[in-house]
Each structure stands twice: as structure tokens, then as C-alpha cells.
Amino acid sequence: MLIELQGIVKDYRLGLEIVHALNGIDIRIDQNEYVAIMGPSGSGKSTLMNLIGCLDTPTEGTYFLNGSNVSHMDDDQLAEIRNREIGFVFQNFNLLPRASALHNVELPLIYNGTPASQRRDLAEEALIKVGLKDRMGHRPNELSGGQRQRVAVARALVNKPSIILADEPTGNLDTRTGDEIMDLFEDLHDGGNTIILVTHEEYIAEHSDRIIRLRDGRVERDESN
């Protein structure tokens, strides 16, 4: 089992009030699954993604990734997992505005000590894969939304992680460019990656093999597509 969540609770404290963002989540996801997470706004989708992506730790419950207990890891180990095992794609791209596409894609390699010469080759390879061969030197503000998201996808896959996490990756794109990004995910899935994506759109969720629906921090439904 690749991902195993048991009794996950995530609380946020807002002044005196405690917000239960996640309220006891049990999910198991296998290698090379393609999962869509859906649910109304505020149901805890992003919170769940952040936990799976090791950007955050749960208040209660245990999380096994590849058989090791993530809940017991320190900051450095979590950073290493984010770097090697996980590729993030965000709704608002989250690229460094002043760095070129190439440099943005190189970043994950910088943090795991890949030598500069290899870094460039790997980053170019990733950008070619997402169809941006002739846009490598451009900065994010010189690219269209769809192109920016392609850069983000290239950055997510440059380290060849096993899991791609995408939180509303098409949320800021029109239908056609959104479809192009979805095609990229399709390719990655065919290439053996595990893909988990959050979306509000049924037609986007159609691409997946399995849809998990959240409501009020709980799994409402979990069914294959």
C-alpha cells in the first residue's frame, strides 16, 4: 500500500474556537491509482492534500507512506519526502516570479544536491515533456496561464516522484487549457505515477479511476469511476 491514512484528525484553533478541518479520515491509496477528491468548499480537501503531501502533520491519527510512519518524522525528513516522493501542482501555479521556467523546474533538484550539469538536462527534459521546449527562458509573467501550469507540472515531475498531488490544477484555466493539463496527468498516470487531484468539476473528475467525496471533514463517499 502506498498511502494509508488511519483516523486522521486535523484541528485548527481560531482564537477560542476549534475548527475541525478533518474529522477522522481513513483512506488507502495504491501505487498508480488515479484519484479525484471532491466536495463542497471548506470540506477539508486542501487540508487533506497538505497532509498527504507532508506539508503538514495531523492532530490525531497515523499516516503511512510506503510503509513508514510519517507522523513520527522530523522537519528534515518531511522535506526530503516532499522533495523525492511528491510533486505538487497548485491552483495558482506557485512559481517563482523572477526565475525563468528552466530555473523554476531546476529548483527541486537544487535542494537534493543534483550536480548543476545534470540539473539542466533533467529540467530541460521535463519541460520538453510538457511541451514547453521553446519557452524555457521565459519568466512566468511572460507565459499564459496554461503554460505556467505546464511549468508547474514539469517542476512536479522533474524529480520523478511516485505521487503527483494537484489541488484544483485547472481552477484558474479555461476549459480547453484545462483539458490539455488533464492530458498531461493522463500521460503521467500511464507512465506509472500515482495521481491525486482535487476538483470541483465533474468532467475533470471523469479522468480519474476513483472519486472520494468529502463533507465536513469526513469521507462521504468513496467509489471507483
Next chain:
Amino acid sequence: MQFRESVFIALDVIRNHKMRSFLTLLGVIIGVMSIIGMQSLIEGFQKNIRHQMEQLGASVFQVQKFPVQFGQQDREKYRNRKDLTWDHARVIEQYCTAVAQVGPEAWQWGIMAKYRDRRTGPANHLAGGVPAFFPNNGYFIEAGRALSDTDIQHNRQVAVIGQDILEKLFPYENPIGEHIIVDGRRYQVIGTLEKSGSAFGESQDNRIVIPLSTFLKFYGQNRSLNITVLAASPELMDTAIEQVIGVLRAVRKVPPGEPNDFEIFSSESLIETFDNMTRAVRIGAIVIVSFALLVAGIGIMNIMLVSIRERKREIGIRMAIGARRRDILFQFLVEAVFLSEIGGILGILAGVGIGQLVALVSPVPASIPVFTIVLGFVFCSLVGLVFGVYPAAKASGLDPIESLRYE
């Protein structure tokens, strides 16, 4: 590789915030600039003095009534000392076996010389001397001859002139045998001095030397002479000084246990005096500049905190793709140190420039103070490091999710 990335980011940030970075760095720049500028002048001075002293020779010393520097309240004390006389010089010559030559001399500062319709400026000096004047002061005859014992015996009105005088009064003609006028009296030029350059920012070539006897006749007997003494050899320098002190104390009847009622200067003791004088200035300046740099460091800390707030999202992105806390810490530390070092380098360039500029437009010499430059650079790096730690630690402690959400 992480280092290169950090330097790249630091450069990028500075490039994108030129004005802000410059203003932040102004403190560092001014601090470093002033210390380097001052130091280049002090060191230039020092080199120059050393050079002069060496020219004077390692085996020459001087006896004078007054010390080099004395405060107002000490003036009376020194003024009451007995004058140094020609007789004192004769006694030294007679009894001090380690002494080769003794040259009593007297000076009249700020005189003007004339030849026909030409005249020098008012800032030249007239010396009364004996034949020993020339070797003891490191002067060499270029043309003609030096003063002779006969010149002295007969109070002759003859003069040996320096290069400045020569250029002013005799641009075309041979001066030897011509008559110049100083303070209304005629002197026949018998020789010229080789060029000897400048010391303390003042030319050494603006001198006219006449026989001491003639000088005293015209300018008065009631003055204390300076006595230059050439030891028989550099090794005998200390012995010669001891002998001179002993003889003078005896002749001037200084009771045992009392301090000397005259001053002895050797090139060594003068260099020491100058070093002591400038040491206080230097230490004072270093203290002040240290404070300036500390204040500048606080400026750097402030700008780093502002920068981190602005780049919270960038920090979040880096963390999301695998930057460890120490990577972020390192990045911002490098940035702070780099920023401070750029200020340091600008300050060093400005300081050296100012030193050279002052040297160019004034007679004050300047040198490039290598040690201070290295010290200044290291100190800047330290300031960046020390004041970068807190902001960097703050950046590395940020929560990745909160940072990613930050707009």
C-alpha cells in the same frame, strides 16, 4: 550548489531593489569609506615620514630645547630652560668620542628671496649652518660648493640654495656667483642643493643655507640652536647619544636625578612619536566606525525582515518542493552577508578613492591600506552574519502552508 543558488537570489533581490538596498547599505558604505579614507592618509603620511627619516640617516640625531609637541601649560616650563648654544656644540665635538660631526643650526621660517626682478613666494626658510649641516641633514650639493670653515670664520654673506629657490630665481641663468637678496641683505650664491622631495606635505627644497655666524649676526644671538649630531657609525649611535647627554648635563649643570633640560630626537624616536600620535586617532576612529557599522547592521536586519515578509510565498514554495529549514536559513544568511559585503566593497572603493583624491588635490600623500581593507571587509561580513542570523532564523521557522497561502 546551494551556495550558488543563494548568491544568485541575493544578487537578484539587490538588482530588483536597487534604491532600497543602497539606502540600507549607506551606513556600511559610509562607515567603511571613512575608515579606509582616513587610514590611507595616515599610512601615506607614515610612509612619507619614514622615507624622510631614512634619508636623514640612521646615525644622526638632534638636540633641541623644545620637545616636538607640548601643551600650552607646559610652555613656560620649557621656555625657562637654558638655550642651546654654539659652545654646547663645541663641547660635544671636543669630548664625545663616538661623535663624528656636530652641526649647530638656526632657522628663520617664512622668508622671501629676490634676484633682480624675480622673487620667491613667502614660504621659504633660511638656515644658518656650519659645514656639518649638509651631511647631518642629508643634503647633497648639486653644483658649486657647500659652506666652508672660512665662510663661517669671516661671517661671509654666501648662500647655498635649494631647488625651489633655484627654479624661481634662476630659471635660465647659472646661479653660482650671482647675488640674491634676503631680508634686504645680499648673499652670493656659492652652491645648489640636490632635490630632496617633500615631507609632511611640505617641500624640502625651499631652503637657503648661510653661515651660522652670519645668521646670528643678522638675526640675533639670543636664540636656542638645534644641534645635529652624526655618530661615528650606526653601531655607535646609542653610545654617542649617551655621551652627548652626559656632556650636556655636566655643562648645563643639571643635578643628578633631575630629568634632562633638553630633548634628543633620532629618526627612530620621531617615528615612534608619530606612531603614538596617530595610534590614538586610529583607535578612536575604529571605535566610532564600529558603532556606525553596528547601526548599519541593524539596518540590514530590518531590511532582511521586510524582505522576508515580502517573500513569504517564495519561502513557502521552496519548502513545498523540498527545501529544508537549514536551506532557507542558509539562503537568507548568505543574502545578508552578501548585502553587507557589497556595502563593504563600495565603501572600500569610495575610501580609497577619497584618499587618492585628497592626495591629488593637496600635498598630503595617500597610500592603499591593505590591512585595513581586509579588516573592513571581514568586519562587514561579520556584521552581515550577526545581524542576518535573526531574520534568517525567522524565515526558516515559517510554516510552509501559511507561507504558501500568503498574498
